[in-house]
Amino acid sequence: MVVKGIRQLAEHLDISIGTVSRALNGKKDVNEDTRRRVLEAAERLGYVANQSGRALRKGSTGVIGFMMQTGHEITGQGDTFFMSVFDGVQTVFARHGLDLVALLCSSEEDPDAYLERVVARGFADGIMLSATRRVDHRFTLLDRRKIPFVSLGRSLTDVGQPFIDLDFEGMATTVMTRLATRGHRRIAVLRPHDDLNLGHVFLERCRAVLAEHRLVLEDDLIFNAAPNEAGGYRIGQDLARHSNRPSAIVVLNDGSVTGLFHGLEAAGLTPGKDIAVIGLHSPQARYLSPRLTCFDLSLRDLGISLAETLLASMPAYAALYPNAAHRQLWPMTLIDGESG
Amino acid sequence: MVVKGIRQLAEHLDISIGTVSRALNGKKDVNEDTRRRVLEAAERLGYVANQSGRALRKGSTGVIGFMMQTGHEITGQGDTFFMSVFDGVQTVFARHGLDLVALLCSSEEDPDAYLERVVARGFADGIMLSATRRVDHRFTLLDRRKIPFVSLGRSLTDVGQPFIDLDFEGMATTVMTRLATRGHRRIAVLRPHDDLNLGHVFLERCRAVLAEHRLVLEDDLIFNAAPNEAGGYRIGQDLARHSNRPSAIVVLNDGSVTGLFHGLEAAGLTPGKDIAVIGLHSPQARYLSPRLTCFDLSLRDLGISLAETLLASMPAYAALYPNAAHRQLWPMTLIDGESG
DNA sequence: CCGATCTCCGTAAACGTTTACGATACTATG
């Protein structure tokens, strides 16, 4: 047996709907006995307050949306990446009865228009962004609509938004000094397509670090590729055929690294021997041969921080997270492998 | 400038809210000039009807939820898998103004309780399920709540639900006859953990096909492993150390196949030479060396069918999809590689 | 010129919930 609305539930208990609502929401002014009766009946009859009615009255939905784009791969980050981040986010949200949903923007729809539509509808109380682009109108849009949000990734578009981004500067410093001091002179970088912001901050710092070693990052050694196996494979082939092959390559694109390995191997090159390969976070790093030297980070903790940063910018929760960082670069640690 | 509700928009235009609503929703009884005026103003002022108010009044949300579980990997299917399916789903939904969102169930919450909560709230007009388990209470739950749904995957729990599942029977027939006729006598199977349903239907058919060749599927050659690189790698090592090693292994678990390759290689075994390896759909199949022999399918088309099947079970749309299959086994084609 | 029809629009009810407010009964205090 399933009951339809709070009115039915109230009639069934012979109590007014006001009292039932107060009982369910843990409000004052309700006898403990009746509260127990109400809760027990709601549980037994499978009553849960209607989302639309509740949201309409309260002015908030209790939903946080994480925007993702389907179809064409933008980031190439596998499900393990986002699913781990999500799990961290949820542990924080669960404490406040907030629900996380992924807002899926079709590849056939303009991301900006999609987001505007969703936000204007008041679908979610807060928004999480990822795959941030170099100039990203979504930030100005969200700022204009005055809806709390946080982004996983930086952008040149700056409206003072909170964000957490991977510490590409730290990564660049670590990896470039390592390679330079090990005698590498010509270093390549593989990154996803140019619109995304992450490549630029990385490259900028790379140039600075290399300059200290009197080295330059040559333009024709900066490769773009789709963030997947195919993209990595193609670059592996290209490297093998390169007239003046670099001695090392840093791969920002974690979805491409196994493809790159296989592309190199197919051309007779061994990573770590013929060419040093250093990657970003990669769940399969340990199972590649040779083992991939790459950076590691705690995705779950990142998700927790992401949630806290968002809540800190929401009036209803801000007081609970007084010292959440407004903007944060997430540290990564280099894990030694055999590839470089 | 942004306008808050339909009331403000109506005042701004000096029209009643009824007419504004009719104009926006393409209803009759509204002058074409005023309709244009309304649409233009809404566009200019960034008005979009509030989700909660609209859903409350109309009794439907226009949202379809695809349930996924975060944290621990259940299926191991990478983002390319679901994102491609989603994209197919969206092309159908877009025609009807339906929005697809992913309902993310935390690893700390019981999936059944989560789904019940979401459905009882009236959050979505329809539900899509995946990672179906052998006995899966979600089906009885959705059936009891009388909410339209479809699942990607079968279950022993049968409430007459519509579903689309991969054609594991066809796959079993194809792969086992291929291996048997090529002289393989001891064949192993790698599958994800036992709760999931997909392994069972596959194994059952495998046994039947092998029996025709007077062969048996030995119990100790049925391996379970986490559907990721680590799981595959471990099985690769186990196979190498096996006292009576099988000559072939079929991998249902697409997230494990590269790990398996690397595990085998680390132990000095070459796929396709020392042991035949045949996998399920795998985006990196072409970039492994040796190239993986595996099954392929159109994920985008699968998504389209999934959406059509769901809509066919929703009263409001059923008439538009008269010949959508209620239950369907999705065909896969074997792609020859070098691994078996 | 009258009645009928049509076009267009405004009014108000309804969706399910939360919550401010007031009412009632009971307890405590003097």
Next chain:
DNA sequence: CATAGTATCGTAAACGTTTACGGAGATCGG
């Protein structure tokens, strides 16, 4: 006993939207 205070509950308004209904004006046919 009177009064103040407290505990508990019911009533009704409000959230933003859609839509059934009716009304006003215009058009048309006879």
